[in-house]
Amino acid sequence: MKRICVIILLLLLLVPAVSAADLPRWGPYITSADEDTVTIHYYLYENASGAVELAFRGNTTVFSSEPGGFHHIRIEDLMPDTEYSYRILVNDSWSETYSFRTLGAENYMFVVSGDTRSEPPFTQAERHGVVAESILNENPLFVVHLGDFSGDADDPAEWDRFFSAGRNLYANTIIVPVQGNHDYAKLYTEIFGMPDWYAFTAGSLKFLVLNTNGWTQIRFANQTAWLGEETQSPKPKIALFHHPFYTTDQKRTGLTTDQIPVWQEIFENGGVAAAYSAHMHAYERYESGGIAYVTNGAGGAPLYSPVTEPADEMVNSIYHTLGYVRVDVNGSEFTSTFFSVAEVSEDNSVLTTVFPKGTAYDVFSTTDPVSSPLGPGIIFGILSGAVFFIRRKR
Numbered sequence: 605m606k607r608i609c610v611i612i613l614l615l616l617l618l619v620p621a622v623s624a625a626d627l628p629r630w631g632p633y634i635t636s637a638d639e640d641t642v643t644i645h646y647y648l649y650e651n652a653s654g655a656v657e658l659a660f661r662g663n664t665t666v667f668s669s670e671p672g673g674f675h676h677i678r679i680e681d682l683m684p685d686t687e688y689s690y691r692i693l694v695n696d697s698w699s700e701t702y703s704f705r706t707l708g709a710e711n712y713m714f715v716v717s718g719d720t721r722s723e724p725p726f727t728q729a730e731r732h733g734v735v736a737e738s739i740l741n742e743n744p745l746f747v748v749h750l751g752d753f754s755g756d757a758d759d760p761a762e763w764d765r766f767f768s769a770g771r772n773l774y775a776n777t778i779i780v781p782v783q784g785n786h787d788y789a790k791l792y793t794e795i796f797g798m799p800d801w802y803a804f805t806a807g808s809l810k811f812l813v814l815n816t817n818g819w820t821q822i823r824f825a826n827q828t829a830w831l832g833e834e835t836q837s838p839k840p841k842i843a844l845f846h847h848p849f850y851t852t853d854q855k856r857t858g859l860t861t862d863q864i865p866v867w868q869e870i871f872e873n874g875g876v877a878a879a880y881s882a883h884m885h886a887y888e889r890y891e892s893g894g895i896a897y898v899t900n901g902a903g904g905a906p907l908y909s910p911v912t913e914p915a916d917e918m919v920n921s922i923y924h925t926l927g928y929v930r931v932d933v934n935g936s937e938f939t940s941t942f943f944s945v946a947e948v949s950e951d952n953s954v955l956t957t958v959f960p961k962g963t964a965y966d967v968f969s970t971t972d973p974v975s976s977p978l979g980p981g982i983i984f985g986i987l988s989g990a991v992f993f994i995r996r997k998r
């Protein structure tokens with residue numbers, strides 16, 4: 605027995621240990637702007653060297669990078685709607701193999717999440733990590749993060765915790781970042797390298813990523829003019845921004861009460877079918893002017909209870925429940941479902957219930973909103989909202 609133990613010990617000594625220095629400090633994570641381009645990002649510890657190896661149908665291409673710091677490896681001329689695998693070389697150690705799929709499919713699925721910051725006594729791993737693991741199991745084409753990635757975007761240690769909690773998810777899907785009020789720092793821009801507001805197309809849907817933070821209000825006219833131009837396209841659209849227009853905590857709105865109707869009019873005339881926001885740490889769904897306004901700030905941050913009575917436009921809501929929204933796209937139509945992951949105690953200290961995989965709480969579908977803004981999809985949504993158990997803790 606003693607001899608067996610010695611042999612096992614010797615074998616263990618022969619297996620090179622993967623130290624923290626052999627992993628990127630942050631990432632890898634992927635962004636994409638179109639069907640044939642992705643950017644693979646990672647941040648290396650000081651003096652560490654790195655490279656990306658992209659594999660497709662047995663052919664591999666290596667993209668090397670300078671030691672240390674940020675790396676944003678832009679890969680072009682990819683095929684649309686195609687799965688690629690890749691791995692990262694850090695110093696002399698290869699990572700496991702990750703994969704992503706390029707945009708371009710007409711039928712696909714994406715996830716909407718947001719508000720993943722931690723707050724003592726709980727960590728990102730204990731909350732955001734639990735939600736990220738559930739999202740990973742869905743294998744979405746991309747994940748929209750609606751903002752407030754961490755509590756202080758200026759603190760690298762906060763980003764350590766964010767990327768550690770969601771490492772497997774963000775290495776294996778495309779992330780669509782939306783800037784929240786906690787993401788104020790230059791470091792946020794360095795990490796994602798995205799403009800303050802931007803648009804992209806996936807299949808028959810156009811996505812409008814807007815910025816409702818106070819520091820952009822001086823450029824509200826510019827952003828509104830851009831929004832007006834982007835909504836000229838006949839494609840159905842989905843708007844993504846951090847601060848909700850409708851909420852049971854009015855202190856948490858972003859745009860002013862004068863500004864919100866300006867964008868709502870553009871949405872209604874410009875084929876926006878749904879708008880997704882976060883900031884209020886709960887799930888709420890409203891319907892106004894033929895548009896579904898969905899709040900999902902239940903990605904891991906401390907959960908909130910409603911402060912005010914819900915507006916007449918409210919269809920459904922759930923509080924103190926971590927979860928994510930899955931959107932199944934079929935051409936220009938889509939179905940949006942909130943999945944509950946775990947119930948959290950009123951004081952946010954513990955998870956009281958972890959729900960089985962696939963626990964759907966709220967669902968709505970919409971047909972092409974351009975031709976039928978009040979079509980059967982919205983009616984189905986209202987009916988489904990009525991039959992689902994609505995629980996509001998106050």
Ligand SMILES: [Fe+2]
Nearest residue numbers: 752784785883
């Ligand atoms: Fe926020």
